Amino acid sequence: MDEPLDEILDDRFGQLSLNVSKSPLALSHWEELLNYLLERASPLKKLINSHLLELIRDTYKSLFTYFPLLENYSIDYALLEYKLGNIKEMHMAFVSALQRHNNGSLLLWLEYLKLCNEVVINHKQLFRKYELAESCIGLHFYSGEFWEMYLDQLRLRCVDKRRYLVVLRKVLELPIYSYSKFYAQWLNIIDETTDVRQLTMMVSEADIDRKMKIKIRGRGRKGPQLQEGKTHLRKFTKELYMVVQYRVLEIYNLFESNIKTHYYCSAETLIEKGEISAWWRYLEYSINNGFDKLTHLNFQRALLPLAHYEMIWIKYAMWLMQQFEDFVSAKSVLALGLQLSHKKTKIIELLCGCLIKLGDYDQLFSIFNQAQAVFGNNIEETDDFELFSDYLQFTMFMEKCISENFPAGTLSHSETGFKVLMKRLSYGENKRGQEELLHMVCQMYKRFSRRSLEENVFLPIIDQNWTYYLDNAKFWYEYCHRVWFDQDSSYLEKRRYIVKKLFPLVASQKLAAKEGVISFCESYMPEDLDVCFQVFKL
Incomplete structure (x- = not known):
């Protein structure tokens, strides 16, 4: 009977668990907890305490909930099951890890197939796994090790050499880093060919007849035909080698040589700008050349080091x-990006549009209500301007989106975006970024009409006499600018409104406020500049 966990674990377990629960996004706490549990389980043996094993499994699974792209820990977990003799659980661990990476992790496939070579006896089952891996990571620039393993297993497990040659011939055309070793194998096979009929295993009989002018089934002397066929094959191989070499050097020099990070990085790690730029150009290259499988794979590769940058998730989803x-x-890509990315507003906006396309309105409302619950009821009090800006943009987007498609009362929130905005603006000089916030809202031409902005922002500020804005040139410039670019008013109507409505309001303000209107007139209404000076008595 297994010992209870209380007798195996000491007080340190409680402290480590508490650290994880307090800061679940701190990878170091998870590492300490796992190392402690594995230390308690050592030496590993098949008769390990079942309660402790379940605790280790649950800890790994919880870790992957917060860090789904950790390749090395996924491998460690699968190897743990393998060492304990739990082959079925080992397969499940690798399959689950590969699914989290959309089957695009070269490292996971390599480690999985190495173990499959040892434990999978059935040849067909093993080669089905290799075929799946080929379809997922066969085009990876560093997939040479995978192809070597595949060819080794074909050589060991297949009686007929034809399948081995088919796969090797396929590899010759791939622009991968270690391409030259496969050409060496191909040339060795050509040299070892002793029968002209063996040429048909490397080239179709029709091509031999048409391109080499050799009749396999003819009565001519086979020796000279064999030598001539081998000469042609070497020539074709050399030509193909030159083409592939050019492509490999092009990809390496333009992109791969500038990419140093090929693994998932924690949220605190910053990737160099040059490396991000290299990834961006690499993805554009893949997209523009129409290599859909390669583009998928390169996106999966880029997600590992750039998982905390919103732009990569948006680009992948848009593609x-x-x-x-x-x-x-x-939707799946954006949902994972929403979990991992530092900035989330643009991801949420794109995800909401995607959910509307799919008709998944329940999740749409859930995202909105969860976002409000996370930010709380006093988001306007935060000193983090970017946080408030993200929240405001998301709130206004969702309000507009849902108000156009659903009846009133669908959402469970109590305050509109304008109310939150006005609460923030009411702090005046006590909060950073007030002018930027006002400018951002005024630039939302498609979302808010001029009348809506006037009624909800500009006029309330004037009526409540918020001097921070009334004495601010930027406020009046934005007001005039928004009126001027109102698409629902004519040119004369806009001029008349600014001259007869806004000029008198500004005339009673300080000189700094008047300078904002003067600057606007100089740019857009020079013909009314004299009237402006006259009203302002300047």
């Missing part, structure tokens, strides 16, 4: 939607 109209996959 899926524009290229394939695959909104389901785009």
Whole structure:
């Protein structure tokens, strides 16, 4: 009978668990907890305490909930099951890890297939796994090790050499880093060929007849035909080698040489600008060349080091939607990006549009209500301007989106975006970024009409005599600018409104406020500049 966990674990376990529960996004706390549990379980043996094993499994699974892209820990967990003799659990661990990476992790596939070579006896089952891996990571620039393993297993497990040659011939055309070793193998096979009929295993009989002018089934002397065929094969191989070499050097020099990080990085790690730029150009290269499988794979590769940068998730989702109209996959990508990215507003906005396309309104409302619950009821009090800006943009987007498609009362929030905005603006000089906030809202031409902004922002500020804004040139400039670019008013109506309504309001303000209107007139209404000076008595 297994010992209870209380007798195996000491007080340190409680402290480590508490650290994890307090800061679940701190990877170091998870590492300490796992190392402690594995230390308690050592030496590993098949008769390990079942309660402790379940605790270790649950800890790994919880870790992957917060850090789904950790390749090394996924491998460690699978190897743990393998060492304990739990082959079924080992397979499940690898399959689950690969699914989290959309089957695009070269490292996971390599480690998984190495173990499969040892434990999978059935040849067909093993080669099905290799075929799946080939379809997922066969085009990876550093997939040479995978192809070597695949060819080794074909050589060991297949009686007929034809399948081995088919796969090797396929590899010759791939622009991968270690391409030259496969050409060496191919040339060795050509040299070892002793029968002209063996040429048909490398080239189709029709091509031999048409390109080499050799009749396999003819009565001519086979020796000279064999030598001539081998000469042609070497020539074709050399030509193909030159083409592939050019492509490999191009990809390496332009992109791969500038990419140093090929693994998931924690949220605190900053990736160099040059490396991000290299990834961006690499993805554009893949997209523009129409290599859909390679583009998928390169996106999966880029997600590892750039998981905390919103732009990579947005670019991936946009490509899926524009290229394939695959909104389901785009939704999955954006959902994971929402979990991992530092900045979330643009991801949420794109995700909401995707959910509307899919008709998944329950999740749409859930996201909105969760966001409000996270930010709390006093978001306007935060000193983090970017945080408030993100919240405001998301709130206003959702309000507009849902108000146009659903009846009133659908959302469970109590305050509109304008109310939150006005609460923030009411702090005046006590909060940073007030002018930027006002400018941001005024630039939302498609979302808010001029009348809406006047009634909800400009006029309340004037009526309540918020001097921080009334004495601010930026406030009056933004007001005039928004009126001037009102698409629902004519040119004369806009001029008349500014001259007859706004000029008198500004005339009673300080000189700094008047300078904002004068600056506007100089740019957009020079013909009314004299009237402006006259009203302002300047």
